[in-house]
Amino acid sequence: MTVSVPETAAKPQKGFKLDFKTAGPLIALILLVILGYSLNPAFLNEGNITNLLTRSAFIGIIAVGATFVITAGGIDLSVGSMAAFIAGMMIIIMNSAVSSMGASVWTVLLGVGCSLILGIGAGYINGFLTTKAKIEAFIVTLGTMGIYRSLVTYFADGGTLSLNSGAREIYRPVYYDSFLRVPYPVWVFILVAVIGWILMNRTAFGRYCMAIGSNEQVARYSAIKVDRVRTWTYILQGLCVSLATIIYVPRLGSASSATGVLWELEAIAAVIIGGTMLKGGYGRIGGTVIGALILTAIGNILNLTDIISNYLNGAVQGVIIVAAVYLQRGSFKRAVRKKAE
Amino acid sequence: MSIKTLTMALVATTALAVPALAQEKIKIGVSIPAATHGWTGGLNYHAQEAEKRLESTYSNIDIILVTADSPADQAGDIEDLVSVQQIDALVVLPFESDPLVEPVRQAKAAGAFITVVDRGLPDASIQDVYVAGNNTELGATSAEYFKTRLGEGDNIVILRGIPTVIDTERFDAFMAGIEGSGINVLDNQFANWNRDDGFEVMQDFLSRFPDIDGVWAQDDDIAMGVVEAVRQAGREGEMFIVGGAGMKDVIKGIMDGDELIPVDVLYPPAMIATAMDVTVANFLSNGPVAGSYILGAPLVTKDNAAQFYFPDSPF
Helix, strand or coil, rough: CCHHHHHHCCCCCCCCCCHHHHHHHHHHHHHHHHHHHHHHHHHHCCCHHHHHHHHHHHHHHHHHHHHHHHHHHCCCCCCCHHHHHHHHHHHHHHHCCCCCCCCCCHHHHHHHHHHHHHHHHHHHHHHHHHHHCCCCCCHHHHHHHHHHHHHHHHHCCCCCCCHHHHHHHHHHHHHHHCCCCEEEEHHHHHHHHHHHHHHHHHHHHHHHHHHHCCCCCHHHHHCHHHHHHEEHHHHHHHHHHHHHHHHHHHHCCEEECCCCCHHHHHHHHHHCCCCCCCCCCCCCCHHHHHHHHHHHHHHHHHCCCCCCHHHHHHHHHHHHHHHHHHHHHHHHHHHHHHHCC | HHHHHHHHHHHHHHHHHHHHHHHHHEEEEEEEEEECCCCCHHHHHHHHHHHHHHHHCCCCCCEHHHHHHHHHHHHHHHHHHCCCCCCCCEECCCCCCEEEEHHHHHHHHHHCCEECCCCCCCCCHHHHHHCCHHHHHHHHHHHHHHHHHHCCCCEEEEEEEECCHHHHHHHHHHHHHHCCCCEEEEEEEEEECHHHHHHHHHHHHHHHCCCEEEEECCCHHHHHHHHHHHHHHCCCCEEECCCCCHHHHHHHHHHHCCCCCCCEECCCCHHHHHHHHHHHHHHHCCCCCCCEEEEECEEECCCHHCCCCHCCCCC
């Protein structure tokens, strides 16, 4: 596993051989779709596909940000709590705006603006503490994870923060309406993924992230501003969390301490299923998108069938996640080649 | 005046005050889970309200409220209450029953009066008073209501909580209640007492089943998520939803005559206040208080909703 990674990173577009590292997640997704359809044909109904894509947008958008952080050798555990915190703050700010000047489109825009500022700020704090204060990313983000989670619980008095119904009506279409029959959250997801792909594969920033992740010392000697690039990955992550929150809030119009629980693990899982290395150095945005779709599809399929005991849902998820990563890592490819010889 | 002198002054006054008060005040320790979701949020609110009320009514009662994030944390809290605060009584809502048997037993051995709330301990001899909601009745009351609205051949779906004893008791009682009525349960899935999960599970039920007449969500947080999914699908006219607990938004909706969630079944977080009252009564009343207090799980309808509405509670 460790040996085979630089190999692909070094010569990514050589020949048309079926590369399992690239195609693995896609194959897993296709298998999953076939499985879903055979268990219940309703799986491929337009309504269900729309639900599935819209649902995967939250984790997907956050995971695109996480791809940069992980590629550059970092980790961000705070994203789920950050999403809950930003959602809570948005609701508080919009509610107070409604009580002072009434509900209008401006209320929603104010909320969205605050969300972006909070997301970028929270990302900067994580980045600053890891690079300038020299604390391990795991500890910094474990700390901020607890802080944001407690803050949202505190602001909600342990209960639920609910958006004023007037503002809710104006904001609601952002989640529920569509353009060209594709819901807005999916458009946001597509846009974030495309921009992320360009940033990762076609800019110096993306190459710097990979360089830092594979060898920080060498990157430093190569005159890459390691701290600055690292900080930017956390800011990007914060921005992605804020975008995900902007499309999350209109869904239920509420935030509580139960919002976004375990999103950080789902985002990291999506990134790894997609073929990015957890230890950094190599990142794949396209894979991350597929990883997010796989994770959402598993839950969806389990809800569409009752052949598996409810108590075993977690086990099925575990098996599929491990199998998907197995498909994508070298061992499977090698076994096939050996058999052929 | 520096912080240091201020602290010293504080330390001095508390040192003087504590022994003087300790002799006359009855100390009651209250240990509950921290506010991690809606219901525990309500629990914390009602515990604080009861603390204020009891301390202002009785000058010789001192209530010490502590909240815990995990069973281990709670065990530590109880040890501190016993050794540091030297409490005369302990009111505890255990995170989990089994891990807390020993800490509570030790509090009892130290001479404290023990009141256990909601989740009973496996060894009932430890507790002097037991106050609990009634999960079995919650399931049964819900089933009764479904039988008044639906009959032979009608389809319902069930959204369950987290796989625990609480959930199993509710579910089993509900299934026993509708048995023989001809109501057809299409499927049941866990929604973890969470709005987002309620929303997603219900979306999937809606794409899977073209005909649903009723939804039993057995919890108000889940029910709120279910409502959004049903609205999104535009199928509000087709079904009704029943939650449980008594969240203020749901109670308000019932008071206003909401068709989608017409009733609720009570499982009140305010039971902590009942437990605290009973514990205080043990020291102040001349009547006996030891025993079990099982609260009812009444059906909340438009007619009686007002008495269960707490607009200031977070839940």
